Amino acid sequence: MRHLLALLVLISGTNLVLASGVVSTDNSPIVIYKTDYSFSEAKENLEMAITDRGMLISGTLHISDMLQRTAKDTGHAKLYEKAESLEFCSVLMSHQMSSAHPANLSICPLTIGIYVKAGEPKNTYVTYRRPEMLGDADEATAALTELFEGIIQEALE
Numbered sequence: 719m720r721h722l723l724a725l726l727v728l729i730s731g732t733n734l735v736l737a738s739g740v741v742s743t744d745n746s747p748i749v750i751y752k753t754d755y756s757f758s759e760a761k762e763n764l765e766m767a768i769t770d771r772g773m774l775i776s777g778t779l780h781i782s783d784m785l786q787r788t789a790k791d792t793g794h795a796k797l798y799e800k801a802e803s804l805e806f807c808s809v810l811m812s813h814q815m816s817s818a819h820p821a822n823l824s825i826c827p828l829t830i831g832i833y834v835k836a837g838e839p840k841n842t843y844v845t846y847r848r849p850e851m852l853g854d855a856d857e858a859t860a861a862l863t864e865l866f867e868g869i870i871q872e873a874l875e
Contacts (some may be wrong), residue, residue, distance in 0.1 A: 738874040741843075749866070751844040753874050757800045757834050760842045763873035764830060768806050771869070776827055777805040801833035811862055819853030828862070830869065844870055 738753030753760055768775055782801035789796065805827040815822040831845040846866040849859050 747848055748845050749848060751870055751874060753842050753844065754840060755842050755874065757832065757842050760844060760873060761802065761804075761832055764804060764832060764844065764869065767869040767872040768804065768830075770872075771808070771865075773806045773808050775804055775806045779803040779805065781831075782833070796836045799834040799836055799839055801831070803829050803831045805829050808865065811858070811865060814858045814861060815851060815855065818851055818855035818858045822851045822853065822855065822858070825849060825851065825862075828866070830866065844874065846870070 738751055738755070740749065741752045742748060742750040755763070765775060780802055782798040785794070785797060785801075788794075806829075807827045811828070812823070812826050815825055829846065831843075833843050833845075834841065835843070849862045851859055
């Protein structure tokens with residue numbers, strides 16, 4: 719279906735506003751995408767985009783569940799309808815990052831967050847931290863950014 723839509727746009731020559739896009743600023747330490755996909759659709763698409771690249775999702779952090787469990791004790795308001803972080807790793811990226819500086823191993827596992835804000839059920843947000851590394855890591859930083867962007871673009875197209 720996605721490919722058919724892209725083909726129709728190409729053939730018609732019209733501009734189409736996609737259902738998702740970056741909502742963070744260029745210098746923000748966290749890149750934020752907003753989409754009208756449901757949480758479950760966006761998460762499933764992210765999982766496929768990650769595993770299709772040969773990476774294993776090693777963990778899912780259930781952020782909203784944890785905050786909900788502790789809300790009564792902490793007195794905090796509900797922030798999310800649903801929020802999770804997907805943890806995964808790339809052997810190639812890990813090697814490239816660690817070759818630039820051994821301490822860059824602290825960037826692994828890689829993480830992509832996905833959430834729906836409380837009171838805003840029609841929008842899902844997908845996020846990642848802009849990589850900052852030690853050593854001569856310009857190539858590793860660019861490659862990691864490209865990996866995050868590729869995963870998210872594929873998931874939200």
